[in-house]
Amino acid sequence: MDTFEEFLKRVITIAFWLLLLGPVIVLPIILLVLPQFGVPVEVANRFLIALINPLGMLQFIDSLGLGPSSLFFKIAAFPGFTFAALFATLVILYERKLLAKMQNRVGPLYAGRFEGILQPIAELFKLIFKELLTPEKADKPFFWAVPFLAIAVGGAFLALIPLSPEIYIAKSEIGLVIIFAILSFTPLIVLTAGWASANKFSFIGGLRALHQLVSYEIPLILSTIGVVMLSGSLDLMKIVQAQASMWFILPQFIGAAVFFVTMLAELERIPFDLPEADSELVAGWYTEYSGMHFGALQLANYIKLYGFSVLFTLLFLGGWNGPAILPPLAWLFMKLFIVISFILVIRGTNTRIRIDQLIKLGWVYLIPLAFANIFIALAVASLGIV
Amino acid sequence: MVDYFFLVLSVMTVGAAIIALESRELVYGAISLVVSLLGIAGLFILLDATFLAMLQILVFVGAVSVLIIFVVMLVRREKWVSVPSGYGRVAGLLVSILLIAGVGYLAMNSGIATMFPSSNSVPSYVDIGIKVLSDYWFPLQILGLVLASAVIGALTLAKFEGAEQ
Known part of the structure; x- marks a missing residue:
């Protein structure tokens, strides 16, 4: 039996290690393999730079037509569904x-430090695993x-x-x-x-x-x-x-x-x-x-x-x-x-x-x-x- | 692009209508009737008549088909399989051919030769409202009277039903 906070901590730790180790293993493979399939080196380079640099990532997303002013972003993210x-x-x-x-x-109290503020997320996890x-x-x-x-x-x-x-x-x-x-x-x-x-x-x-x-x-x-x-x-x-x-x-x-x-x-x-x-x-x-x-x-x-x-x-x-x-x-x-x-x-x-x-x-x-x-x-x- | 949409919508409308008639399970028939009505709404949108399309959804999908499905779900235990006689089948065929021919003749002679609007000005809902309340006030009154008489008739039937019990 562990609390929801410990569960979240474990999830975040796994995500952290994946994000840290992933590039070390995956990046060289991408660099070696992609040019073999005829992908121009510039596109691969831009993608890789974007992975490291958040602002470059924003520009990369924008160049794909998925930026904050695009219709996709509006529908999926801000005034739309995710929001x-x-x-x-x-x-x-x-x-x-x-x-x-x-x-x-008292209502929800235990998930999250302050007044059960993480209760909806806890319940979302519960529903997903049911x-x-x-x-x-x-x-x-x-x-x-x-x-x-x-x-x-x-x-x-x-x-x-x-x-x-x-x-x-x-x-x-x-x-x-x-x-x-x-x-x-x-x-x-x-x-x-x-x-x-x-x-x-x-x-x-x-x-x-x-x-x-x-x-x-x-x-x-x-x-x-x-x-x-x-x-x-x-x-x-x-x-x-x-x-x-x-x-x-x-x-x-x-x-x-x-x-x-x-x-x-x-x-x-x-x-x-x-x-x-x-x-x-x-x-x-x-x-x-x-x-x-x-x-x-x-x-x-x-x-x-x-x-x-x-x-x-x-x-x-x-x-x-x-x-x-x-x-x-x-x-x-x-x-x-x-x-x-x-x-x-x-x-x-x-x-x-x-x-x-x-x-x-x-x-x-x-x-x-x-x-x-x-x-x-x-x-x-x-x-x-x- | 429009042509593909038109093709998909036509297949959807006609196919769902055929399923609605032929389906053994009444509920599936009713649901495919809804799909067919939605296809008609899509055809309205292709003709730039968004307002009519929305009214089609509001009235036929939102109200009429819900009542049909409601009735069908209440009687789902029984099988309504009626085999029409040969005479009735021939008469039905003749009437439907006549109907389709008449509607087709009217459509051919109405001057609508293409689905693309001739001018750039698509009449808006404001124009529809003005027309209905000025040029077509008399049919509007008649429609209102017909609806009122239908409501009174339904109420009368419901009252008689209660009195017998």
Whole structure:
């Protein structure tokens, strides 16, 4: 039995020796072998220099078209996937610590010296080394496809969300519509997961998720129509630009509230976590998923949490607008922190609602409120306030 | 490049549609229906109609096919194998040939000779909105009435079902 820290220490030691001994053995082989295969000596030399010199490495990567300004870097690293995944793990840690403090517990404590700060990494290692179990009667192609599809939907969602006027992956004239189109794949994936697992808990969870996602998709889309009317565009960049003088949460308060509630339902979080109700359905539609499959589904869920929080910030809280004493990105992340904290506090203080209450809330209250919000937006726009 | 995409999308659309009809397992049929609808969305994107493609995904993949799959999954224990009579098969063939010929005739005569846009200005979603609310307001009203009557009909059927029990 050793602690996670000792494990990390051993991993780092092995990596250190590999990095030290590797060049001593591998470099001469490369130097001798590569010219035999007709590779020009300059390219080999550049590669070798790049291995030793970090700045040269950056230039080498840049010359391959993978530098920080390239599309690949944007998708894979900074505003894209890696950044969102790291952010998601941070959110998981923050959620566990915050909930623990709210419930008078200590939360994760032992991994890492300070307050269990390495707990997400420890759990990632645990999930990677776990066995991937597939139920005997499961529909194997669909069962194995679901985690990949979930991650793909999360990643595609991220691609359309700008973080500042310069930092974005893809921008489109109809960005908001594309985001909703991508999100509409979720019920399909959830239902397929529930069915392919051949487990009644999974199937019931999938059906509940289907009810919830299909009925809450309507108020989700309707609540953003007011914002689109006030800004006159479906482009998220222009929507943020239109909020330079006033955030849309003021004239569109009902819309923001409806969007926030439906956002919680789309993310399947408390008080709307019926699809994964842990006390009655084990884990809902992902009961049968183990190991890194489960990790992928959780990661997709937290990436969507991040994406939805940024979307709320962009649509209603003015995005990266703010006094110029701080860079735009700092303003965005301050607002993002507040939104995510709000979501987590709601998780810590509420109970799960019943399925009939859920459906009634969606169809009887949220949809009429969203329509009322559209008329408010119409009145505000025609009076010329915004 | 566009040609290859067109070829792949066409094969995907038509092939998945054939699988959807011929598959013994109903769920596989429903999923391949989704693939076919996605192929149609891809064809829309090739025609520079991104907005229509997204609406296609939003409505058909996100809503219609989910309901179909939902129904199919609930009845998966039963086998629905119906063998149509020879008369019905001939009639179906005739109707489908007529339909394809009619749609083809309309498409040939509509002046769309190429998939490349004739001018550089692709109509945006704003133009679509203005057209729908000005020139085509009457069909829009009719569509709304049809949808409302369908909803009322569905509600009535559901109520009768409850009353009998």
